[in-house]
Amino acid sequence: MSDLKFDFDTIVDRRNTNCGRWDTMDKKYGSNELIHLGVADMDFRAPQPIIDGFQQCVDHGIFGYTDLNEAFYDSFISWMKRKHAADVKKEEILFCPRINISSSVCVETFTQPGDSVIINTPAYGPLYNAIVKNNRDVLESRLVLENDRYRIDLDHLEEIITPDTKLFILCSPHNPVGRVWTKEELTEIGEFCVKHQLILFSDEIHGDITAPGTHFVSTLSLQEEIRQLLVVAASPTKTFNIPGVILSYLVIPNSELRKKIQDDIDRIGMHNPTIFAVTAAEKAYTECDDWYDAVTDYINENEAYTRSYFAEHMPEIHIYPREGTYLLWMDYSRLNCTEEELEKWFIEKAHVGVYMGTVFREEGRGCIRVNIASSRNLLKQAYEQMASVYSELKAK
Ligand SMILES: Cc1ncc(COP(=O)(O)O)c(C=O)c1O
Numbered sequence: 001m002s003d004l005k006f007d008f009d010t011i012v013d014r015r016n017t018n019c020g021r022w023d024t025m026d027k028k029y030g031s032n033e034l035i036h037l038g039v040a041d042m043d044f045r046a047p048q049p050i051i052d053g054f055q056q057c058v059d060h061g062i063f064g065y066t067d068l069n070e071a072f073y074d075s076f077i078s079w080m081k082r083k084h085a086a087d088v089k090k091e092e093i094l095f096c097p098r099i100n101i102s103s104s105v106c107v108e109t110f111t112q113p114g115d116s117v118i119i120n121t122p123a124y125g126p127l128y129n130a131i132v133k134n135n136r137d138v139l140e141s142r143l144v145l146e147n148d149r150y151r152i153d154l155d156h157l158e159e160i161i162t163p164d165t166k167l168f169i170l171c172s173p174h175n176p177v178g179r180v181w182t183k184e185e186l187t188e189i190g191e192f193c194v195k196h197q198l199i200l201f202s203d204e205i206h207g208d209i210t211a212p213g214t215h216f217v218s219t220l221s222l223q224e225e226i227r228q229l230l231v232v233a234a235s236p237t238k239t240f241n242i243p244g245v246i247l248s249y250l251v252i253p254n255s256e257l258r259k260k261i262q263d264d265i266d267r268i269g270m271h272n273p274t275i276f277a278v279t280a281a282e283k284a285y286t287e288c289d290d291w292y293d294a295v296t297d298y299i300n301e302n303e304a305y306t307r308s309y310f311a312e313h314m315p316e317i318h319i320y321p322r323e324g325t326y327l328l329w330m331d332y333s334r335l336n337c338t339e340e341e342l343e344k345w346f347i348e349k350a351h352v353g354v355y356m357g358t359v360f361r362e363e364g365r366g367c368i369r370v371n372i373a374s375s376r377n378l379l380k381q382a383y384e385q386m387a388s389v390y391s392e393l394k395a396k
Contacts, residue, residue: 034347047291088220094265104134115165118157139165152181161196210296211324231257235247235249236281246274309387350388352386
């Protein structure tokens with residue numbers, strides 16, 4: 001049941017708004033007529049206090065250079081304490097417009113050409129690209145599937161790590177597989193980094209969205225010797241559906257590491273937030289708890305709906321457990337079709353857009369990623385379109 005105070009059921013038309021999700025399908029898929037469950041943003045309107053905050057800026061009518069204020073820091077610090085029991089100090093926080101910039105800056109700052117960087121695959125593309133586009137070597141750590149659950153294989157990493165390995169890029173929670181790493185797992189990863197003197201870049205953008213019964217642990221709450229190697233990237237943009245605002249920050253407890261990153265951020269002139277970013281962060285973290293609780297519930301219900309629909313109508317597609325994110329990672333290997341065949345079926349027959357597994361590197365082959373942060377009515381429409389032509393796929 002949808003929360004009466006918040007309307008997530010109504011389908012909001014996002015076309016013709018320069019939307020990265022709904023207005024780019026022709027270019028990406030050769031058709032504008034798809035229901036697009038790919039790009040990782042929500043189809044929901046942002047919380048009203050954020051919209052009202054933006055309205056005040058617009059009404060003022062002056063869009064000058066903007067600085068961070070005390071409220072910006074206080075609101076994030078209190079959110080991390082309230083929601084994740086993590087202590088963050090103001091001086092540890094650096095503003096950076098996007099995590100996709102900060103991951104690249106981190107690679108540039110802390111490694112040299114010829115060094116290698118660890119990343120788990122399947123991997124979110126821009127995190128992987130932060131390594132290869134900076135001409136560093138990838139030390140690929142494939143996630144291992146055990147009892148339907150992915151885990152990080154540190155024993156294998158012990159075998160392949162070299163003295164040139166300098167950085168570990170962790171996605172926590174993990175996009176696309178939906179794992180929320182436990183405190184024990186994170187501690188093991190942290191201790192591995194301490195042992196090999198690696199910087200640990202932890203992308204925690206999905207940290208606020210967890211499934212019932214799952215508890216997100218920020219690496220910032222780990223022991224001090226691990227904290228001293230940390231560069232944590234966080235943002236309210238996924239949580240409150242404001243990624244177009246362009247807003248993220250880094251938390252770096254170690255002052256020397258922080259200074260190095262700060263110098264690089266200054267070098268490329270990325271210090272000022274947009275005029276909307278400060279308002280967005282402050283409002284999101286102080287006035288939107290009820291929206292956040294409601295949207296989390298709605299996503300959980302969407303997952304339950306998706307599971308029951310697939311079990312009944314498309315049972316060969318296996319949905320992995322979702323511990324966090326609003327993305328479902330699904331395995332279609334029982335369907336006996338190639339990725340190319342499946343993609344063609346999605347676009348030309350089902351008229352639904354999803355991310356094919358190899359978007360997340362070769363390790364993703366055999367899976368798709370489906371974004372469930374949409375009106376349930378829209379999901380229903382998409383699943384019905386799929387189910388109506390499912391027999392064509394099964395007959396292959
Ligand atoms: C794991 C992860 N990191 C970073 C981003 C993008 O963050 P930003 O918009 O701050 O660059 C995304 C967006 O999908 C993501 O899933």
